[in-house]
Amino acid sequence: MESSSISGSKIDPKLVLSHKFAEDEFSYSERDVAIYALGVGACGADAVDTKELHYVYHRDGQPFIKVLPTFVSLFPFKKSNGLGLVDVPGLNYEPSLLLHGQQYIEVYRPIPSSGTIINNASIAGLHDKGKAAIVELETTSYLKETGEILCMNRSTVFLRGAGGFSDSSKPYSYTTYPPNQIFRFSIPKSKPTVVYEDRTQNSQALVYRLSGDYNPLHSDPSIAEIARFSRPIQHGLCTLGFVIRAVVKSFCNGEPAAVKSIFGRFLLHVYPGETLVTEMWLQAPRVIYQTKVKERNKAVLSGYVEIKQIPSSL
Numbered sequence: 463m464e465s466s467s468i469s470g471s472k473i474d475p476k477l478v479l480s481h482k483f484a485e486d487e488f489s490y491s492e493r494d495v496a497i498y499a500l501g502v503g504a505c506g507a508d509a510v511d512t513k514e515l516h517y518v519y520h521r522d523g524q525p526f527i528k529v530l531p532t533f534v535s536l537f538p539f540k541k542s543n544g545l546g547l548v549d550v551p552g553l554n555y556e557p558s559l560l561l562h563g564q565q566y567i568e569v570y571r572p573i574p575s576s577g578t579i580i581n582n583a584s585i586a587g588l589h590d591k592g593k594a595a596i597v598e599l600e601t602t603s604y605l606k607e608t609g610e611i612l613c614m615n616r617s618t619v620f621l622r623g624a625g626g627f628s629d630s631s632k633p634y635s636y637t638t639y640p641p642n643q644i645f646r647f648s649i650p651k652s653k654p655t656v657v658y659e660d661r662t663q664n665s666q667a668l669v670y671r672l673s674g675d676y677n678p679l680h681s682d683p684s685i686a687e688i689a690r691f692s693r694p695i696q697h698g699l700c701t702l703g704f705v706i707r708a709v710v711k712s713f714c715n716g717e718p719a720a721v722k723s724i725f726g727r728f729l730l731h732v733y734p735g736e737t738l739v740t741e742m743w744l745q746a747p748r749v750i751y752q753t754k755v756k757e758r759n760k761a762v763l764s765g766y767v768e769i770k771q772i773p774s775s776l
C-alpha cells in the first residue's frame with residue numbers, strides 16, 4: 463500500500479510518532495463548567511431537575527457547582543494552537559474530512575469546579591485503515607496547584623481519505639498503550655436496565671461550541687456540505703456528554719464524582735434537534751450503553767462507563 467487517495471493527505475508514521483507537543487496551561491471557572499453542562503443538555507428537559515440543577519446552580523447553598531465527568535473531555539481542546547492535531551510534522555490530511563471516532567476518559571480524583579490545568583499531550587496511536595487514517599491523541603492533565611494528576615483523555619480521530627500510507631502489505635498499526643486498557647464489550651441482547659430519552663435542541667451545537675470546539679463543521683452549512691453532510695452535525699463530545707449525564711442520573715443518583723472511566727465510539731453523526739434514546743445495561747461495576755437517534759432509528763454511539771460504587775438500591 464502506498465500513497466493515499468486524497469491529494470495532500472500523506473502520512474509519515476515515523477515523523478508523526480516522534481512529534482513532541484509543548485506543555486499547555488489553561489484555567490477554567492465555574493461559569494465554564496455551567497456553560498458546558500447547558501451545552502450537553504443539563505436541565506434542558508426540566509429546569510428544576512433535582513439531579514441536574516447542581517451542575518449549573520449553587521443549590522441549597524452548596525459551595526461549589528458539581529462538574530460532569532465529561533467536562534474534562536474539553537481539556538485537549540485547550541491547547542494554545544487549538545485542536546492539537548494541526549502542525550504535526552508528517553500528518554497531512556484534509557481537515558474538513560476529520561471525524562471524531564472514539565473517546566476514552568479516566569478520571570482519577572474529583573474534578574474541581576474551577577482551577578488551573580497543565581496538559582501533557584502525545585500521539586498514542588496511528589493506524590492505516592486504507593480508506594482512512596486513525597490517530598489517537600492522549601492528553602494527561604494535572605492540577606497546577608498541587609501537581610496531582612486529574613484525568614486522561616484519549617481522543618481518536620478518523621481522517622477520511624488519509625489512509626494508504628503503509629509501506630508493507632500489512633496495514634500500519636501502532637499504539638503506545640496496552641490493548642487490554644480498554645474493556646472489550648458487546649451490546650447485551652437482554653432488556654436494558656434503563657432507557658433514557660432526551661431531545662437535543664436545534665441550537666445544541668451552537669451552544670456546545672461555546673465550550674471551546676469551534677470547528678465550523680458544527681455551525682457552518684457550507685463547511686458541513688464540503689464534509690459530505692446535509693447540514694451542520696453535532697459534536698461527538700456533545701452527544702457523549704448527553705449520554706454520560708443520563709448514566710450519572712440513572713445509576714449514580716446524580717453524583718458525577720462516582721464515574722471512574724468512560725469509553726464511547728461514535729458510530730454515526732447526529733443532527734442537532736434529533737432525539738437520543740439511550741439503552742443502558744448494568745453489569746457492575748460497568749454500565750454498557752447504546753444510543754440511537756429516534757427519528758432515523760440508527761445507532762450513533764456505544765460504549766461503557768465504569769462506576770466507583772453502584773448505589774445498593776439498584
Ligand SMILES: CCCCCCC/C=C/C(=O)SCCNC(=O)CCNC(=O)[C@H](O)C(C)(C)COP(=O)(O)OP(=O)(O)OC[C@H]1O[C@@H](n2cnc3c(N)ncnc32)[C@H](O)[C@@H]1OP(=O)(O)O
Binds near residue numbers: 599698699
Ligand atoms: C483534540 C482531540 C481531537 C478530537 C476531535 C475533534 C473533532 C470533532 C469532530 C466531531 O465531533 S465529528 C462528529 C462526531 N463523529 C461522528 O459523527 C462520526 C460517526 N461515525 C461515522 O460516521 C463512522 O463510524 C466512520 C467514522 C465514518 C467510520 O465508518 P466507516 O463505515 O467508514 O468505517 P468501517 O468500514 O466500518 O470501518 C473501517 C475501519 O475503521 C474502524 N472504525 C470504524 N469506525 C470507527 C470509529 N468510530 N472509531 C475508530 N475506528 C473506527 C473499524 O473498526 C475498521 O477497522 P478494522 O476493523 O477494519 O481494523
